[in-house]
Amino acid sequence: MTRAIDLTADPDDFTAANADPGQRASQGGALRVQDLDLNLLKTFHAVFDERHVGRAALRLGVTQPSVSHALGRLRLMFRDALFVRTGGGVEPTPRAQRLAASVERALDILQDVLDEGALFVPSSARRVFRLHMSDFAETAFLPTLLRELDHRAPGVVIETLHVEEGQFNDALESGRIDFALGHFPHASPHFHRSELLHERYMLLMPRRVADRLSLDAGFVLERNAPDALRFISITSHPQSMALLERHGLTSRIRAAVPDFMVVPAILQRCDYALILPRTVAQAFSAPGETASFEIADAATWSVNAYWHRRFDADPGHRWLRALLMELFRIGSREPFDSWLAVPPEASD
Incomplete structure (x- = not known):
């Protein structure tokens, strides 16, 4: 049977003798989180906002006796009246005034957790996505991805990480990285992957050469x-060195560099050729200033997006995954006609 609670009663009258067993246990010491029911916090918040038990009941969609009963449980827990009756409703005690901000903050945090699990609004999202990218993938994909995020999700941040090969699978499984973009033959077969394009090597050099x-x-x-043709070797891509070895050109290598960062400067200031992935070569090409050539016996390889299946249902993860597919899953189309093209505003 539900007890009626007198809101005008002295809080000292709410002794352990009147409490139920769970409440009596909590009164032996400090309150614990497990002693609280979320509905009690919702009731407290509604009564504090409305300053009226009846209006709080309507707001919560429950009966007025239910609200009174919940307030009674709260008063027994906190050993304070919390709300006292006035001519127009109820007013909070000083203890309730102090509790109100914390209760509201706790409910807001819970709502944020529930919202994050149900939706992802790109235009207002504040989230960091961590992507493992090869140097090729950074060059080919990152500029276009960032340009799109500026328009669609200005609060989203991309952090690129370089994970050692031995840590790659653990990093993707643990969520330390959200996606990996590139060609990773050592990736676990349990990961989901989507092929973005097939890549191959080509020869790039300054037009003057x-x-x-x-x-x-x-x-x-x-x-x-x-x-007279001399070469720069990119050591992070052993296939490039293999092509030079296959054609007896290793004696023509003038320098070996670990990644693509120095390529633009080499093309501008030096008279050397480089064997690069086709998409990277196109990204570094300048009309009238560079010349590129196909390599007929160069092998092709797939460039993929990898992710762990346990993140399939995450709304933010789904959104970024769809964006990556939209931007870069080009099939048979030329990548340069898709994401490496000059954006319209740049030509104005």
Whole structure:
């Protein structure tokens, strides 16, 4: 049977003798989180806002006796009246005034957790996504991805990480990285993956070098590389070195560098050629200033997006995954016609 609670009663009258067993246990010492029912906090918040038990009941969609009963439980727990009756409703005690901000903050935090699990609003989202990218993937994908985020999700931050090969699977499983973009043959077969494009190597050099050596569009590296042609090797891509070895060109290497960062400076200031992934070569090409050539016997490989299946249902993860597929899953289309094209505003 539900007890009626007199809101005008002295809080000292709410002794352990009147409490139920669970409440009596809590009164032996400090209150514990497990002693609280979420509905009690919701009731407290509604009564504090409305300053009226009846209006609080309507707001919560429950009966007025239910609200009174919940207030009674709260008063026994906190050993304070919390609310006292006035001519127009109820007013909070000083203890209730102090509790109100914390209760509201706790309910807001819980609501944020529930909202995060149900929706992701790009335009207002504040979230950091961590992506493991090869140097190729950073060059090919990151500029376009950031440009799109500026328009669609200005509060979203991308952090790129370089994970050692031995830690790759653990990093993706643990969520230390949200996605990996690139070609990772050592990736666990349990990961989900989506192929973005097939890549292959090509030869890139300054136009002045091609003109000086009389190299035209029909130039074939594996047949007639001029003796004066010199190369820079990218050590992070051993396939590039393998192609030079296959065609007996390793003696022509002038320098070996670990990644692509120095490529633009080399093309601008030095008279060397480089074997690069086709998409990267296109990204570094400048009309009239560079010349590129196909390598007929260069192998192709797939560039993928990888993620762990346990993040499939995460709304933010789903959103970024869809964006990556929209921007970069180009199938048979030329990547340069898709995401490496000059944006319209840049040509104004």
